[in-house]
Amino acid sequence: MKLSFIGNQLGKLWDYLSNPELWLAILGGAVRILLIILIAWIVVRIVRKLVDRLFVQRQRGPIQIPKRRENTLKQLIKSVVGYVVYFMAIVMILEVFNFQIGPIIAGAGVAGLAIGFGAQNLVKDIITGFFIIFEDQFSVGDYVLAAGVEGTVEEIGLRTSKIVSWTGELNIVPNGNIDQVINYSSRNGLSVVDVNVPYESDVAEVERIINEVGETLPDKYEFILGVPEIIGVQNLDVSSFVVRVIAETQPELQWAGERNIRKEIQDKLYKSGIKIPAPRIVTYTEDQVDKLSEERQRQRG
Template sequence: MEEINDQVTNAWEYITGPDLWRILLSSALQIILIVLLALIIVKVTRKLVDKLFVNRQTGPIRISERRENTLKKLIKNVVAYVVYFMAIVMILGVFDIDIGPLLAGAGVLGLAIGFGAQNLVRDIISGFFIIFEDQFSVGDYVAVAGIEGTVEEIGLRTTKVLSWTGEMNIIPNGNLTQVVNYSVHNGLSIVDINIPYESDVADVEKIIEEVAVTLPEKYDFLVGTPEIIGVQNLEVSHFVIRVIADTLPGFQWAGERNIRKELQDKLYKSGIELPSPRVVLYSKEEKEALKRENRGQSH
C-alpha cells in the first residue's frame, strides 16, 4: 500500500513539478517553430516560382502561357507536399520517436501498396505523361471521360475539370484515355441559315456578305471575315445557306451564336423571314381536276 502511495505521490510531484512543464513548453515551442518555418518556406517558394516564371518571359526559353500555368501549380503542390512531410518528420523527432524504423517501414509499406494499388500507379504515370507531352494545360477547354469543361488543375494523380454549369469534376488521370482539346488550334464556327424558296439566292448572299464584313470589328474573337460556302441543303420548305468563320481557340460556339444573331436580324429587316412548315390541302374536285390535267399533258 505504501509503495502505491509513493508512486502516486511521485507521479503527482512530477506532474506539478517544473521539469515536466519545462519539457512541454520546450516541445510546444519547437512544434510551433517547425510549423511556422514550413508555412514560411511554402509561401516564399510560391513567390519565387511566380517570379521565376515572370523572368522567364524575357529569357531564351519560351513556353506557352497554358503550359506555364500548369507547371506553376504543379511545382507549388510538389514543394508543399515535400515541406509538410519534412515538418511532420521533425515534429515526430521532437517527441523522441525514432524516425529511422518509421521511414524504413514506410518504404516497405509503400512497396507493398505499389504492388497492390495498380490504379494509383497508373494514375501517376498517366499524369506524368499528360504534363510531359503537354496534352492539355490549365485553362484549356477540353472534353475528357465524357465531361466537357475548363481545366482548373492538373496533378500527378487527378485532374480537375470545371464544367460550364459550375460542377467541379475530379478525374483520375488513368481514366483520361481520350482527350479532345478545343484550346490548341483556332476553332471553326459553322452557321446554317434557312431561307424560304421565295427568296433569290444571289440577293440573300449579298445581304450576308454585307453583314459578314462588319463582324470582325464587332467581335474580336473572329479571325477574318466569315465566308459563304453556298447552298448546303434543299429542304421541303426552304434551302440552307452555310456560312463558316475562323475563331480564336474555344470561341467557335460564341462565334456561331453571334453570327446567327447578326445575320437573322439583318435578313429579317431586309424582308426575308424565317421559313415555316407548309401544308397544301386539295379538295376532291381539285384533286380530280389535277389528275385530268396531268393525263392531258402526258398525251
C-alpha cells in the same frame, strides 16, 4: 508490504520527474520541434515566392509560356515543394523523439507496396495526372470536354481535376477516367452557320448580301478573325436551300460567333425582303386527285 512497495515506486517517480536534466531535455526537444516547424514554414514560403518571381521573369525572357500553362505549373511546383518539405520536417521531428527512421521507412515501403496492389485506381489516377500536366493536355482556365464533362478547368491535381460547367456546377473528375480530351482553348475556333433561304430567292443575291454583312463583322466583333467565308449551298430541304457560312474566331468563342453571325445575316436578309422559309403543305381537291389518278393510269397504259 504493499504500501511500502507503492511508496517506493512513487518515490522513484518523484525523483525522475524532479530531475532537472529531464526538463532540460523536454525543453530542448520542444524548442527543436518548434524550430523545425518554423524553418519548414519559412522554406515553403520562400520557395513559393521564388516560383512566382521565376515565372514573372520568364515572361520577360525570350521563352514565353502560355498563361494557362504557367498557372498549372506554378500550382504543381508549390504543391510538390510543400509535400516534400513537410515530409522532411515530420521525419526530423520523429528523430527528436529518438524514433528509428530506417525501420519505419522500410515498413512503410512494404505497406505501400501491399496497398498499391489494392489501390490500382488511385495509382492510375496519379499516373494519368502526371501525363496530363507534363504533356500539357489541358491547363487551368481551359474550356474542355473530358470524361463526359464540359466546362472550364478550375484545378488540376495529381489525383483529380476540377471542371466547372457553364451552368456553374463543380465537377470533380478522377484523372484515371479521362481517356479522351477535347480542348477548345488550345486553337482558334470555327463558327459554322447554316442559313435557310426560300427557293424563290436568287442564290447569287443571297450570297451578295451575306458577303456584305460579313465584311462588317470583324470590326463589330473583335473575336471574329477575318471576314466570314461562304462555302456554298450545303443542302436542299423541303421548302428551302441551305447556305453554309464559316468564320474563324478566338478560342472558346466560336459559339458566340455563330450567334452573332446568324443574327446579323438574318436581320439583313429580312430587311432585303428575303424572309425565313416556312414549311409548305400542298392540298388537292377530290376532283384534282381523280384527274391525277386518270393521268397516271394513261401514262402506265
